[in-house]
Amino acid sequence: MIVPTSTRRIHPAWWVALVAFLTAIGAAGFRSAPGVLITPLHAEFGWSMGLIGSAVSLNLVLFGLAAPFSAALMELLGIRRVVAGALVLVSVGALLPVWMTASWQLILSWGLLVGLGTGAMSMSLVATVTGRWFVARRGLVTGVLTAAGATGQLVFLPLLAWLAENHGWRSAAVATATAALLVVPLVLWRFHNHPAELGTTAYGAPVGTPVAAPPRPTRNPAVLALATLRDASRHGVFWLLVGSFAVCGMSTSGLVGTHFIPAAHDHGMPQTTAASLLAVVGVFDILGTIFSGWLTDRFDPRFLLALYYTLRGASLFLLPSLFSDQMHVNMLAFILFYGLDWVATVPPTMALCRIAFGDRAPIVFGWVFASHQIGAAIAAAGAGIVRDQLGTYDLAWYAAGALCVVAAAMCVAIRERPAPSLRVTQEAGSTSA
Known part of the structure; x- marks a missing residue:
């Protein structure tokens, strides 16, 4: 029986959004682990920072490359099966x-298995959920x-750091898996x-919108994902989004997310203190990203992105001078500011897609997100190599800051208009299906 949306106390879209939120939290535990476990693994096995960073690098690459294929797979099998x-x-x-x-x-484990698994729950999942279930908000x-x-x-970060320090890194791995x-x-x-x-419609859909699911694609998900890449790559906006979002990955999860804790440890800061600082980044990231979503509903997403990248670059130029063996006000100010800007880029980038x-x-956003993770992978491995060769991370921070300025310029160059050939391709594909 069809239950009119107006009779529901809570629109089911909000329940789906809640489960998507909790799903991302569950997957985020592993993405927090590498920064905490790099130093214990280095101490126990004697592996270089570059080698450990390469495992993280593979994870980040697959995390991104799996996104467009998982988005296509969700259209064929449904969100529930793919995410579970x-x-x-x-x-x-x-x-x-x-x-x-x-x-x-x-x-094999950190790189291949977890990379593929988390890739299926990446930002393409967010794009799919918001595209299917929401019109307003x-x-x-x-x-x-x-x-x-x-x-x-x-x-997870403070818990994983505490477990690794007091009960060994294996206890942190078990907690993440659980x-x-x-x-x-x-x-x-x-x-x-x-x-x-x-038997309902998306939240905020106009009255009279048909209550019917679109036909499932008959093409192989891999073929659909690759065909979408082929069509999107013919448009300059795609490459500007790819380039700028690659820099986003380099300057966040690849560099700061992976190497902030060992870099702080190099300056004498306890690992638990550095992990707590990254957790504070997470607090302000929540506020910054939600506020960025609110701004994206109201302002030109191109100029929001340019502002975010410019401010991020400036903060990275300052970071090397802020490290010390203890917490201080200037470092806390950096953490607050960087947290607000951490993934504020996602809502306007998704809006442009x-x-x-x-x-x-x-x-398409799955492919753009793949570039984010490729950039993150380059930074995760590259910063580890810089540290091995020079004994300091300073060059990595400065390079990431310069690239953020380039990304800001790329965002300003985007022309905000539809890409008609891709829409025509989709219409034809839907008709054939």
Whole structure:
């Protein structure tokens, strides 16, 4: 029986958004782990920072490259199945290092398994959920769901650092695996694939909107994802988004997220203190990303991005002078500011994808997000090599700051208009389906 939306006390879109938020939190536990475990792994196995960074690098690459294919797979199999399977994969990959004895096992588990699993729950999931379930408040919900990763970091980082320091890094790996697995029942219970499953429409949809799910694609998900890449790559806006978002990945999860703790430790700061500072980044990231979503509903996303990248670059130029063996006011100011800017770039970037590429936006954004993770992977490995060769991370901070200025210029150059050929391709594909 169809239940009119107006009779529901809470629109089901909000329940789906809540489960998506909790799913991202569950997956975020592992993404918090590398920064905490780099130093213990280096101490126990004697592996270089560059080698450990390469495992993180592979994880970041696959985390991004899996995104467009998972978005296409969600169209074929549904969100619920893909996300539940991904959480199980993350749990297995996070637990296997407990028994590892060689570096290739670290690369297999942290790099391959968890990279693929978390990639299925990346920003393409946010694009799919907001695209299917929301018309009104889409930018705000995008900001909230993006902030889920920061919330996971906030919840897990201090705990993982405490476990690693007091009970060994293996206890932190077990906690991460458990957290991801606990979310699976909730996904199977409440993560509905489309409003039509419940006989309703997306939140804020105009009155009279048909209550019907779009036809599932008949093409192989990999073919659909690659065809979307082919069509999107013909437009300059795609490459400007790819380039700027690659810099976003370099300057956040790849560099600061992976190497801030060991860099602070180089200056004598206790690891638990440095982890707590990154957790504070997570607190302000939540506020900054939600506020960025609110701004995206009201202002030109191109100029929001230019502002975010410029301010981020300036803060990275200052960071090397702020490290010391203890917490101080200037470092706290950096943490506050950097937290507000951490993933504030996601809502306006996703909005530009939606404007340019219409219904194909979730898959296109998956490819744009892949560039984010490739950039992050380059920074994760590159900064480790810089540290091994020079004995300091300073050059990595300065290089990332300069690239942020370049990214700001790329965002200003974007022309905010649809890409008609991609829309035509999608219309033809839907008709054939």
